[in-house]
Amino acid sequence: MEKLYGNAVVGQSGGPTAAINATLSGVIRGALAAAEKGVIGKVYGMRNGIEGLCEERLVDLGRIFNSEQHFTDLEHTPAAALGSCRKKLPDPNENPLSFEFIVDIFKKYDIRYFFYIGGNDSMDTVQKLSEYTKSVGYEMRVMGVPKTIDNDLWGTDHTPGFGSAAKYIATSVKEIICDCAVYTTKAVTITEIMGRDAGWLTAAAALPRLSGGIGPDYVYLPEREFDMNSFFSDIRTALKAHPNVVIAVSEGVRFADGRYVSENGKVDAFGHKQLSGTGTVLAEALRDEVGCKTRAVEFNTSQRCAAHIASATDIRESVAVGKKAVEFALRGVSGHVMIFIRSKVGYKITIDSVPVEEVANKVRSVPDEFITPSGNNVTEKCLDYLRPLIEGEVKFRHEAGLPVHFKI
Amino acid sequence: MEKLYGNAVVGQSGGPTAAINATLSGVIRGALAAAEKGVIGKVYGMRNGIEGLCEERLVDLGRIFNSEQHFTDLEHTPAAALGSCRKKLPDPNENPLSFEFIVDIFKKYDIRYFFYIGGNDSMDTVQKLSEYTKSVGYEMRVMGVPKTIDNDLWGTDHTPGFGSAAKYIATSVKEIICDCAVYTTKAVTITEIMGRDAGWLTAAAALPRLSGGIGPDYVYLPEREFDMNSFFSDIRTALKAHPNVVIAVSEGVRFADGRYVSENGKVDAFGHKQLSGTGTVLAEALRDEVGCKTRAVEFNTSQRCAAHIASATDIRESVAVGKKAVEFALRGVSGHVMIFIRSKVGYKITIDSVPVEEVANKVRSVPDEFITPSGNNVTEKCLDYLRPLIEGEVKFRHEAGLPVHFKI
Numbered sequence: 001m002e003k004l005y006g007n008a009v010v011g012q013s014g015g016p017t018a019a020i021n022a023t024l025s026g027v028i029r030g031a032l033a034a035a036e037k038g039v040i041g042k043v044y045g046m047r048n049g050i051e052g053l054c055e056e057r058l059v060d061l062g063r064i065f066n067s068e069q070h071f072t073d074l075e076h077t078p079a080a081a082l083g084s085c086r087k088k089l090p091d092p093n094e095n096p097l098s099f100e101f102i103v104d105i106f107k108k109y110d111i112r113y114f115f116y117i118g119g120n121d122s123m124d125t126v127q128k129l130s131e132y133t134k135s136v137g138y139e140m141r142v143m144g145v146p147k148t149i150d151n152d153l154w155g156t157d158h159t160p161g162f163g164s165a166a167k168y169i170a171t172s173v174k175e176i177i178c179d180c181a182v183y184t185t186k187a188v189t190i191t192e193i194m195g196r197d198a199g200w201l202t203a204a205a206a207l208p209r210l211s212g213g214i215g216p217d218y219v220y221l222p223e224r225e226f227d228m229n230s231f232f233s234d235i236r237t238a239l240k241a242h243p244n245v246v247i248a249v250s251e252g253v254r255f256a257d258g259r260y261v262s263e264n265g266k267v268d269a270f271g272h273k274q275l276s277g278t279g280t281v282l283a284e285a286l287r288d289e290v291g292c293k294t295r296a297v298e299f300n301t302s303q304r305c306a307a308h309i310a311s312a313t314d315i316r317e318s319v320a321v322g323k324k325a326v327e328f329a330l331r332g333v334s335g336h337v338m339i340f341i342r343s344k345v346g347y348k349i350t351i352d353s354v355p356v357e358e359v360a361n362k363v364r365s366v367p368d369e370f371i372t373p374s375g376n377n378v379t380e381k382c383l384d385y386l387r388p389l390i391e392g393e394v395k396f397r398h399e400a401g402l403p404v405h406f407k408i
Numbered sequence: 409m410e411k412l413y414g415n416a417v418v419g420q421s422g423g424p425t426a427a428i429n430a431t432l433s434g435v436i437r438g439a440l441a442a443a444e445k446g447v448i449g450k451v452y453g454m455r456n457g458i459e460g461l462c463e464e465r466l467v468d469l470g471r472i473f474n475s476e477q478h479f480t481d482l483e484h485t486p487a488a489a490l491g492s493c494r495k496k497l498p499d500p501n502e503n504p505l506s507f508e509f510i511v512d513i514f515k516k517y518d519i520r521y522f523f524y525i526g527g528n529d530s531m532d533t534v535q536k537l538s539e540y541t542k543s544v545g546y547e548m549r550v551m552g553v554p555k556t557i558d559n560d561l562w563g564t565d566h567t568p569g570f571g572s573a574a575k576y577i578a579t580s581v582k583e584i585i586c587d588c589a590v591y592t593t594k595a596v597t598i599t600e601i602m603g604r605d606a607g608w609l610t611a612a613a614a615l616p617r618l619s620g621g622i623g624p625d626y627v628y629l630p631e632r633e634f635d636m637n638s639f640f641s642d643i644r645t646a647l648k649a650h651p652n653v654v655i656a657v658s659e660g661v662r663f664a665d666g667r668y669v670s671e672n673g674k675v676d677a678f679g680h681k682q683l684s685g686t687g688t689v690l691a692e693a694l695r696d697e698v699g700c701k702t703r704a705v706e707f708n709t710s711q712r713c714a715a716h717i718a719s720a721t722d723i724r725e726s727v728a729v730g731k732k733a734v735e736f737a738l739r740g741v742s743g744h745v746m747i748f749i750r751s752k753v754g755y756k757i758t759i760d761s762v763p764v765e766e767v768a769n770k771v772r773s774v775p776d777e778f779i780t781p782s783g784n785n786v787t788e789k790c791l792d793y794l795r796p797l798i799e800g801e802v803k804f805r806h807e808a809g810l811p812v813h814f815k816i
């Protein structure tokens with residue numbers, strides 16, 4: 001493969017995670033090292049992803065990052081330090097104008113390397129840009145680096161960002177189980193967890209079982225139909241065994257007819273449809289039916305930004321996959337997405353890449369072997385898969401008792 | 409003061425915190441050391457506070473705690489390892505039977521030292537037990553050790569447990585501010601924080617200002633009347649300055665007429681009064697009035713049990729105050745509550761005690777000098793007060809990537 005000299009640009013897209021900045025750090029580390037060797041030119045960051053690129057909101061990252069401290073601070077900063085966007089590019093065959101526009105910007109800034117860190121929609125952008133630039137003969141290397149707390153990307157053992165979200169959830173559930181155990185009166189606590197289509201994060205709520213032996217009584221994933229009567233029956237069984245029942249439920253569970261449990265069918269005094277959280281709907285139904293004290297705990301935004309309890313494994317891998325994307329691009333790879341491959345025995349991760357079309361717009365669900373036959377819990381095999389992803393504690397700087405975050 | 413030989417009992421009461429077990433550890437450390445010297449006899453733990461004492465559910469703690477590891481694990485375990493209760497003792501003048509019953513148990517187990525770790529209601533128990541035992545001539549030492557995340561106990565600079573809850577809130581708010589900053593579209597995020605009557609925890613949401621300079625735009629405490637029009641005006645002003653507005657609001661804010669903001673006045677299709685969180689009510693009102701994207705984030709149970717992000721200062725002081733309570737009791741103090749006194753300059757804490765009647769059933773609000781004249785923020789002085797309470801990071805053991813908790 002012939003060497004390609006030019007500038008590089010990196011961007012972040014989609015919902016934030018606790019590890020997307022670690023991947024950004026990896027890309028910047030790799031690209032600046034290459035720039036130092038004279039293999040590439042400048043390293044730009046696009047503000048707010050492809051949206052900022054179109055508005056030429058570019059920052060020269062080589063002028064910002066000039067000490068190891070900058071990188072390590074960035075690696076422990078949640079969300080997207082360059083800003084993010086939800087812009088989806090049109091079909092280049094139907095609307096080539098946007099693409100001509102973008103290629104003009106590439107030419108203006110002599111950009112030959114494009115790194116995009118994001119989820120499914122971002123991989124779609126990578127695919128379209130890669131195909132379009134090839135079709136018009138503009139030589140460049142377009143690389144996608146995945147991130148999503150949902151772990152639902154096809155083709156990779158797991159996604160950067162998932163391990164940290166899983167660690168936050170497992171830790172919080174473990175603490176809440178302690179909290180629930182203090183009283184002797186019967187009570188059910190329902191923890192509601194993110195993941196509309198895939199139950200990976202909800203499955204992580206069961207991890208405390210490997211640490212002290214106590215986990216939630218039941219775990220309900222969106223991969224299985226939710227049945228209200230079976231749910232009541234589960235809870236009655238659990239309450240016979242002990243007074244403090246804790247369950248984990250995905251926000252995305254649905255009934256057999258496809259309706260989300262969160263569509264509770266109620267309307268307010270003005271006839272507006274009421275939207276409640278899944279946990280709240282279940283807590284209310286349970287109070288009416290079983291008559292015990294219930295409580296819904298919704299794990300909110302912190303699921304995707306609790307960098308203070310990030311998984312050291314996740315952060316390390318997220319940096320590594322960013323660096324590797326640069327390495328691959330320099331070797332001539334383009335139109336690819338980076339993936340993790342897990343060793344058959346133990347936990348050893350190899351980083352590789354696959355053509356983006358093999359990955360984009362597919363959802364990876366929790367497989368059958370990870371869910372118990374009864375459909376209301378996860379298996380040992382599932383916990384074995386999850387465990388290494390949350391191992392290790394991050395170390396970061398503090399100021400006034402709070403984590404130091406890096407601002408670009 | 410004459411020496412008093414006998415057994416000791418310790419219990420926990422009221423809502424859990426991340427530090428109440430640290431205080432329990434301090435009491436057990438102090439009492440077992442005294443037992444070793446032959447100054448006192450056995451050290452019992454009462455299960456579920458005074459409720460378990462009445463049912464003679466006592467555990468011999470000397471048989472459980474036999475290594476330093478046990479103590480340090482307990483100090484990093486959230487909630488109440490002995491279990492808790494919400495039982496309030498009656499007035500001994502009106503109903504002396506309960507007290508006779510309890511004194512009979514004291515006699516049966518030769519209990520002469522009673523340590524009760526709890527909030528306002530627990531201090532009421534301490535006061536009544538102290539007065540009653542004195543009145544019937546049963547010599548014993550009754551000591552209260554405060555705990556509450558709410559920081560609203562009278563007579564002490566701050567309460568054990570508050571610093572850890574404040575650190576969790578400040579850290580989470582800081583991370584959420586990062587999360588909110590990634591998009592360019594106008595949006596308001598409302599974080600709802602515990603504290604029905606006192607705004608201490610909500611004030612802690614402003615601490616990120618000391619660490620990077622960015623905090624929530626406004627902070628609404630229950631110490632000030634909440635006015636919806638001023639609120640809309642505040643938000644409009646903030647949205648002119650930057651697109652991503654984050655505010656912190658206490659769950660306990662009320663309108664001028666005394667109604668809680670969370671009483672939104674809506675009824676559902678069945679005529680039932682709708683109960684929403686304060687954050688949700690404000691998010692909906694704002695959406696209707698200002699028309700921007702809004703989001704409510706309720707910090708849930710984790711506020712009182714997120715031991716993984718506890719304040720090292722809080723945990724250290726919580727252990728120390730437990731030990732000191734034993735020391736004071738051995739010196740003859742009884743019917744007292746332990747307190748923290750802060751040095752005039754810098755941050756140095758002296759532990760002392762005051763008669764329980766000076767403290768019980770009073771609420772300490774955030775003082776005027778800690779709230780800006782506009783009533784929608786906190787002052788530098790407030791942050792100066794809060795800062796040392798969240799300093800320092802706890803170190804604890806992990807298993808399978810999760811904190812190890814101690815189970816009694």
